[in-house]
Amino acid sequence: MGISGRGKIAIVTGASSGIGEATAIALAEAGFQLAVGARRVEKLSAVATEIERISGSKPLALALDVTDTQSVDAFIAAVLERFGKVHVLVNNAGKALGRDPIDEVANEADWQEMLDTNVMGLLRMTRRLVPHLIASGEGHIVNIGSTAGHEAYAGGGVYCGTKFAVRAITGALRQELLGKPVRVTSIDPGMVETEFSIVRFHGDKARADAVYAGMRPLTAADIADCIAFAVTRPVHVNIDDMIITSIDQAGATRVARRDGQ
Template identity: 45%
Template sequence: MTKIAFITGATAGIGKACAIKLAKTGYDVILSGRREDQLNLLKTEIQSKYHQKVLSLVLDVRNQSDVNETINKLPIEWKQIDLLLNNAGLAVGVSSLQDGVIDDWERMIDTNIKGLLYITRALSPMMIKRKHGHIINITSIAGKEVYPGGNVYCATKHAVDALTKGMRIDMLEHNIKVSSIAPGMVETEFSIVRFKGDKEKADQVYKGFTPLYAEDIADAVEFIATRPDHVNINDMLIMPTAQASARDVNKK
């Protein structure tokens, strides 16, 4: 039987790359995200290239009522979800805490923590009922270390790291795997969002070295998702060769 993967933040970057990789691996995929046009393009690409079934959901994980309504209305053939990839997340701004923008804080907390919780709370009972499933949370090097300008973002990713450990304990008796992947610097839309659309500033982040790409993280997701039933990869930290820590990057 073909497995089903549910992916949040699937419209671009890591989420999109993971959707393509999992479809290529043989998964049918549920794509969720806020940009309907991007979801439709990705759906068409996956169906035409990999011939897998695709369900696209326009969904903002920050909206609990919409999350619950959307999950409750899933067609019966899409409710046997084998893999949940909690990928939706963002960093906004680089202000010090004392100069922080409250709206930036709210966006990060609502997306990175609460959104992940809403989706997991809605989907995990389906896995528990079947005594089968796998949850993979995309964390960050920011969930391992704190760096200047990262205060609230780092706090949200530390929270995801802690929640992953808590989920693993809670899901243990139900035979559900829980894993996390913590990427270092990945060149996606991430920095454009962080700098609020300033592409010039965003591009400077990745100049002088070779960063990770979304496909590198998708490879890791595929590896974790395809381990035998008795094997779980608890946590994976992935860095570019040129990066030693959250702050130390060898730029030429």
């Protein structure tokens, strides 16, 4: 039996599109009050409007760049001023940039941005919010990892490295918070058709579309459904790790494709 999120506050980072947007909407449907953050404020505003339509409650929607300490501090201060507490943190903000071999034409600026967003951004949000999650008595950290944190592939060394790091950080957190009222979950999706590949290939839509050609990828809503499930279990139940793939995927490079699909 699921537990309602009514009366609980959830933060979702990177909530302007894709998995973050779908998660914010799913949690609103489950009764949570939302604080959503992203860099693209115009897109975030549209998400906030949809959340308010669903829940009847206006979320706190603010600019958030997890790579910027001042932005993180301002966002969290605003959340605490508005709600006074936090129960759930969904560390969703993240990205892949490029798919070049490390020893060839890889862009080091892309490497730095992935490390700053996927690893340091997650750590910044978590460090600042852990005391408040403990104080809530029913805290939950959900880190969005990836199957890339379980299996590396050529051309994805740095991105995979960041997701292996997320996996390690999540495991360490679970041990550090043992005995405290905070659950820690890793949600690790495989191929999900969102803006992910468009961002990865710097706006090259044709190249992004080719990633999913001939197969049925997951959707953002598929992943949001799993996150909503995890955070609505009874408070003594922790979903440690959830690896989610399409039926057409059996590994980083093992994908069933069909002509004409």
